[in-house]
Amino acid sequence: MAFDQTLEGQLYLGIDGGGSKCRATLYNNKLDVLGTGVAGRANPLFGLEQTFESILASTEMALRDAGLSLNDASLLVAGLGLAGVNVPRLLADVQAWQHPFKTMYVTSDLHTACIGAHQGGDGAVIITGTGSCGYVHVGDESLSLGGHGFALGDKGSGAWLGLRAAEHVLLQLDGFAEPTALTERLFANLGVSDALGIVENLAGRSSSCYATLAREVFAAADEGDKVAVGILREGAAYISEMARKLFTLEPARFSMIGGLAEPLQKWLDADVVARLEPSLAAPETGAVLFAIQQHNKQSAA
Amino acid sequence: MAFDQTLEGQLYLGIDGGGSKCRATLYNNKLDVLGTGVAGRANPLFGLEQTFESILASTEMALRDAGLSLNDASLLVAGLGLAGVNVPRLLADVQAWQHPFKTMYVTSDLHTACIGAHQGGDGAVIITGTGSCGYVHVGDESLSLGGHGFALGDKGSGAWLGLRAAEHVLLQLDGFAEPTALTERLFANLGVSDALGIVENLAGRSSSCYATLAREVFAAADEGDKVAVGILREGAAYISEMARKLFTLEPARFSMIGGLAEPLQKWLDADVVARLEPSLAAPETGAVLFAIQQHNKQSAA
Structure with a gap:
């Protein structure tokens, strides 16, 4: 995905929400970082209200970091990578949110992490932090493994x-x-x-x-x-x-x-x-690349 | 322990409080059951307020079952066997409670279950339900095993x-x-x-x-x-x-x-x-036998 497909002057927000914290990063259309924020956990499986609160709190921090305020959220094209939204009911719940953004695109935190790690390209990623899970995306095929959460799964985490x-x-x-x-x-x-x-x-x-x-x-x-x-x-x-x-x-x-x-x-x-290669960009960047990708698809349609 | 050591006309309350529910049983001084009640969980490890609420709710049910009301709690010698009070801080928290009873004696649910199973005598008991734990009491010696709770322990539960x-x-x-x-x-x-x-x-x-x-x-x-x-x-x-x-x-x-x-x-x-023998009485009865035992000790002192 080429960055020149982004809109001149448009601001982008990348959200990486998981079981322990929620990171928000504000970017310009060159994907320069303008501001960052971190708040509490944002996993819809453990509470929708807390998820929205953490997204708003981290977004406000990122906006303030860039000299803006939460009122400016209405200017943002937001990409959200969230744990838990592989559960269809929870994805629908998040998509039904009366969010403050210009537009909002939601996918799993695994998907945005993978997009980030490979700078928008195909690839596989394993996340091992508090939890553990794996994701691979090649063309139209994808596979998600693990990530069932503590204490049900997350072996090796x-x-x-x-x-x-x-x-x-x-x-x-x-x-x-x-x-x-x-x-x-x-x-x-x-x-x-x-x-x-x-x-x-x-x-x-x-x-x-x-x-x-x-x-x-x-x-x-x-x-x-x-x-x-x-x-x-x-x-x-x-x-x-x-x-x-x-x-x-x-x-x-x-x-x-x-x-x-x-x-x-x-x-x-x-x-x-032997197959390990460095991750190219953060999950929040992956979330923004996902949002841009979806936004361009919709604009083209 | 002989039942004739109990006081003529005295009412006794036995509480068995654990991670899933709290049982209350009201007895006369012959240990005939006058009323029973069941409420939600009563494990101080997961919340002191909830524990007290569950004790009061189950006590009120048992009193009403016997044609009395919660105001009559002040007449009761109460024995409480509670999960979690093997943690000294939690035992102190429960003992500091402004309870509504005439007198209250607190010990672990394991201890009262063991006293009940052997009708006041020495013995060993293993509890396997939602959780698992073991307790043995012989003379002045006792040993408690397991019971570390889900998902830390409780193997075989x-x-x-x-x-x-x-x-x-x-x-x-x-x-x-x-x-x-x-x-x-x-x-x-x-x-x-x-x-x-x-x-x-x-x-x-x-x-x-x-x-x-x-x-x-x-x-x-x-x-x-x-x-x-x-x-x-x-x-x-x-x-x-x-x-x-x-x-x-x-x-x-x-x-x-x-x-x-x-x-x-x-x-x-x-x-x-080969060594298994039937349990002789319920944990709530064990809780009352414990209370009577402690009450007699104090009266004799």
């Missing part, structure tokens, strides 16, 4: 690593599982000294809270802790298998993004790592 | 069986795991036809919601489904190991209670099943 570590430590403290350096690491990380302390800190908490424990799993594994190594191997094996499933559509490019993309790399299979 | 089934089905639908009869069973149970339908029905839901899927695991295993058999074997192995750990305190009696006690039995190890 930060939240999954944290949950598996906490599960093992609680079993170990009751005498059901082998000792692990994760026990002392979780105690120190949470500032507690027994199983009750762990439960009190984690019970009913969000996936983001569990994901903060992932660094302990990587650190313990680096020191040779067998339990941490076992957890990481299981998670990484799933991510490697996911990559190979995405490769069946023969994408020209493959990137991994998210906070765990770098630390997970050494645990992935060599054939997967 | 209804919620754990349901989560494991849903996890496997979602992996299977993405092509990561072997086929299983659980897929069609979960579709039918939830009234959906794809992975998104499962996610939409289960994401962010309570442990009780997951526990409703446990029956599909038992049914599929009965028909020989390998995946269901594997899940049940793993859960049951944990429960059997928990029982043997409780036996180290040499309890005179051992009972299992909760909705899964009966269906799980055929999956448990023979040495554990």
